[in-house]
Structure formats: structure tokens, C-alpha cells
Amino acid sequence: MDNISAYRATPERVLSLLRKLTPRERLHVIAQVLPDLEQEFPAQRPDGNFWDGVSLVALAEKQQVQPVRDFDTLLGGWPTEESIDDFITTLKQWRQQNLVEESNL
Numbered sequence: 001m002d003n004i005s006a007y008r009a010t011p012e013r014v015l016s017l018l019r020k021l022t023p024r025e026r027l028h029v030i031a032q033v034l035p036d037l038e039q040e041f042p043a044q045r046p047d048g049n050f051w052d053g054v055s056l057v058a059l060a061e062k063q064q065v066q067p068v069r070d071f072d073t074l075l076g077g078w079p080t081e082e083s084i085d086d087f088i089t090t091l092k093q094w095r096q097q098n099l100v101e102e103s104n105l
Contacts, residue, residue: 018026054062068074 018029021029
């Protein structure tokens with residue numbers, strides 16, 4: 001077996017060699033390889049036009065969304081013993097603490 005047939009170009013080896021090239025040389029390699037890739041992997045168009053969108057009803061059916069039976073479930077189970085004012089105060093303290101910690105970095 002000769003040296004050429006024993007040589008196997010792995011992605012790691014190719015990347016290692018590419019990194020030794022200048023940026024302009026890398027672009028040249030990409031320009032040479034890209035047409036081959038485009039033939040092997042033709043662009044696949046998604047179903048429908050992206051910008052057309054889907055109606056809410058169609059989207060809900062596709063995602064198998066079920067109607068909400070109890071509105072309180074949307075609230076996320078906010079603890080009744082905690083006031084929203086306490087939460088906002090704590091949130092402000094956390095944010096202020098994060099700002100101080102980030103400024104110390």
C-alpha cells in the first residue's frame with residue numbers, strides 16, 4: 001500500500017491544515033468547495049412561505065394546545081402569603097446586588 005492510499009483526510013486533519021492558511025487562502029478554498037456542496041445538498045424550502053405565517057387556530061391545532069380550564073393556572077401559583085410589593089422590593093435588591101458584583105469584576 002503506498003503512502004497516498006494510506007492517507008485518510010479526517011475533518012480534524014483538514015481543519016488543522018486550513019487553519020495554517022491565510023484568511024484569503026481559506027476563502028479561496030471555500031469558493032472552490034462551495035459549488036460541490038451546493039450540488040450535494042440542494043437548498044430545501046420549508047413548508048409554505050415563512051412570511052405568510054399561520055393562523056392562530058392552525059398553530060394551536062399543530063401544537064395540540066388545549067384550552068385553559070382554570071384561569072388561576074396562568075398566574076403560575078403566586079404565593080398568597082407574599083405581596084407583590086415584597087416581590088418587587090426583593091427583585092430590585094437582587095438587581096442592585098448583581099450590578100455591584102458586575103462592577104467588581
